[in-house]
Amino acid sequence: MNWQSVLRDCCGSAAAEHRFRDNICVTIPAESLHQVLSRLKNDAGFDMLVDITAVDYLDYPDAADRFGVVYCLLATGSGERLIVRVLLNEPDLQLSTAVDLWRGADWLEREVFDMFGIRFAGHPDLRRILMPDEFTSYPLRKDYPLKGRGERHNFAVITRAES
Amino acid sequence: MPFEISEWPTTDAESGAVEHEYLWTLNFGPQHPATHTTLRLILTLDGEKVINAVPDIGYLHSGFEKLAEDLDFNQYVTIVDRMNYLSPLANEIAWHHTVEKLLGIELTPRCRYVRTILAELMRLHDHLLNVGTTGLDLGAFTAFLYAFAQREKIYDIAEAASGQRFHGSYTRVGGVLFDINTAWVNQVRAFCKGFRQAHTDIDKLLTRNRIFIDRTRGVGVLTRDDAINFSCTGPVARASGVVRDLRKNEPYLAYNDFDFQVVCAKEGDSFSRYQVRMGEMLESLGIIEQAIENVPAGPINVDPEGKAVLPAKPDVFRSIEGLINHFELIMPNRGFEVPLESIYAATESPNGELGFYLVTNGTNRAYRARTRPPSYIHFAVFPHLIAGHMLSDIVAVLGSLNIIAAELDR
Numbered sequence: 001m002n003w004q005s006v007l008r009d010c011c012g013s014a015a016a017e018h019r020f021r022d023n024i025c026v027t028i029p030a031e032s033l034h035q036v037l038s039r040l041k042n043d044a045g046f047d048m049l050v051d052i053t054a055v056d057y058l059d060y061p062d063a064a065d066r067f068g069v070v071y072c073l074l075a076t077g078s079g080e081r082l083i084v085r086v087l088l089n090e091p092d093l094q095l096s097t098a099v100d101l102w103r104g105a106d107w108l109e110r111e112v113f114d115m116f117g118i119r120f121a122g123h124p125d126l127r128r129i130l131m132p133d134e135f136t137s138y139p140l141r142k143d144y145p146l147k148g149r150g151e152r153h154n155f156a157v158i159t160r161a162e163s
Numbered sequence: 164m165p166f167e168i169s170e171w172p173t174t175d176a177e178s179g180a181v182e183h184e185y186l187w188t189l190n191f192g193p194q195h196p197a198t199h200t201t202l203r204l205i206l207t208l209d210g211e212k213v214i215n216a217v218p219d220i221g222y223l224h225s226g227f228e229k230l231a232e233d234l235d236f237n238q239y240v241t242i243v244d245r246m247n248y249l250s251p252l253a254n255e256i257a258w259h260h261t262v263e264k265l266l267g268i269e270l271t272p273r274c275r276y277v278r279t280i281l282a283e284l285m286r287l288h289d290h291l292l293n294v295g296t297t298g299l300d301l302g303a304f305t306a307f308l309y310a311f312a313q314r315e316k317i318y319d320i321a322e323a324a325s326g327q328r329f330h331g332s333y334t335r336v337g338g339v340l341f342d343i344n345t346a347w348v349n350q351v352r353a354f355c356k357g358f359r360q361a362h363t364d365i366d367k368l369l370t371r372n373r374i375f376i377d378r379t380r381g382v383g384v385l386t387r388d389d390a391i392n393f394s395c396t397g398p399v400a401r402a403s404g405v406v407r408d409l410r411k412n413e414p415y416l417a418y419n420d421f422d423f424q425v426v427c428a429k430e431g432d433s434f435s436r437y438q439v440r441m442g443e444m445l446e447s448l449g450i451i452e453q454a455i456e457n458v459p460a461g462p463i464n465v466d467p468e469g470k471a472v473l474p475a476k477p478d479v480f481r482s483i484e485g486l487i488n489h490f491e492l493i494m495p496n497r498g499f500e501v502p503l504e505s506i507y508a509a510t511e512s513p514n515g516e517l518g519f520y521l522v523t524n525g526t527n528r529a530y531r532a533r534t535r536p537p538s539y540i541h542f543a544v545f546p547h548l549i550a551g552h553m554l555s556d557i558v559a560v561l562g563s564l565n566i567i568a569a570e571l572d573r
Binding site (some may be wrong): 070 | 176220221223226228229230232233264265267389391392393394395405407412413445446502503504505506507509517518520522524530531533539540542547572573
């Protein structure tokens with residue numbers, strides 16, 4: 001079974017496909033994420049999770065949603081690559097974990113949580129990984145200041161609605 | 164980090180150990196000679212047996228990915244340099260590979276060859292250090308000296324090409340900083356001549372060394388399925404029987420032109436990871452030898468008319484077109500024509516798949532530049548590999564995974 005039919009089965013018309021150079025990126029609804037990943041792994045041969053990362057689309061041109069979480073998958077048999085993306089908005093920054101599918105997802109999800117504050121339900125050990133435990137903000141969010149004097153509390157927190 | 168008792172994993176399924184009252188905790192690192200960089204392991208020990216290892220990382224976190232959002236595509240090369248400092252030029256090549264794929268730039272044949280040679284030299288550079296220090300940690304000091312004598316020559320080659328020994332910042336979008344010359348080609352040739360002998364010396368010192376074998380064989384076994392499940396790539400995955408090398412599977416630069424083998428092993432233990440690295444060094448040397456004799460003539464950078472590289476200085480000073488092209492690229496409101504897109508591209512760095520996920524918003528700066536760091540992913544496997552082994556096996560497993568803390572924490 002190829003990934004097109006997996007996506008048709010799981011999301012119907014809700015999956016949007018986008019191609020650029022040799023990258024194939026599909027954007028799917030957040031609630032079908034776990035089902036899609038699991039079907040892609042078990043039925044479509046995408047047995048390796050290459051990367052999980054997130055993007056904060058706060059001041060991105062023409063973006064309607066705040067966060068995108070990106071899963072880069074690879075089929076080691078055929079060499080096919082697929083990028084699966086889900087879009088998230090405040091205040092519901094939660095996704096289901098992929099650790100039950102790939103144990104490699106453990107630290108990758110922890111880093112996304114650490115840097116963006118996106119939670120993964122069912123993750124066995126969702127702690128900060130690169131920043132100290134007592135750190136209170138999420139540094140790779142776009143409203144986190146890149147430069148300037150002082151600590152985080154001196155800078156405004158911007159939400160999607162205000163931007 | 165402050166650790167609550169309740170946060171401890173009470174039993175460890177992999178080692179089958181039950182919780183005893185006499186388990187004790189040992190801090191391995193952050194400063195320990197065998198970690199080589201700053202990383203910390205919180206070990207739970209039963210005597211000398213490791214029941215559980217909890218890595219604590221982030222000591223070298225310096226916000227590289229945040230900095231990428233403030234530096235343009237050429238400036239950021241100085242930062243990627245500093246990620247895996249054992250193979251800085253390989254990181255630069257990976258970064259500009261992604262940017263060039265985004266911008267749709269086709270490199271000149273000469274540049275492809277030069278970058279291939281440098282990428283392979285960096286693979287030698289990385290593997291030499293890894294093999295040398297693994298030996299050093301396990302008590303074989305001499306191999307380390309042989310390895311470092313060769314690394315010194317690679318530093319000289321990098322210096323002759325870029326002007327800096329360590330962090331070359333040599334690649335640019337659409338080309339490189341300086342063209343190479345005959346002296347450099349001769350320097351690489353001389354290095355290739357001497358390297359095979361040094362490789363044989365290291366091989367003789369370690370591969371059949373009783374102590375080295377006893378301490379690495381059967382230690383830290385990673386099965387093929389686990390390697391894929393844990394997202395391992397590069398020598399770590401290939402030592403477990405995953406036959407995958409981006410140089411063959413998704414050829415980039417000039418790798419299609421050369422004859423080389425992908426080195427693999429089946430056992431997946433520390434010793435086979437060492438063997439894969441030793442084998443890869445010879446294959447890399449073969450690639451360099453083939454490439455250095457066949458470097459194509461012609462320009463090293465793409466045509467400046469495409470507005471991706473700066474024109475040559477004589478053109479800038481003597482012709483109006485050259486001057487316009489120069490300003491088109493460096494004025495703050497000019498620069499590359501960047502599509503509103505996102506792209507993932509990866510190269511086979513010495514440590515594994517080094518990829519960048521780049522999101523652009525039409526400006527010359529990345530909107531988001533995610534690094535897929537092989538060290539980070541390999542270190543996540545470490546607790547799985549070490550469970551049930553002895554305290555002294557930690558250095559053998561840690562060495563064979565080749566964890567670079569600067570890349571781990573970015």
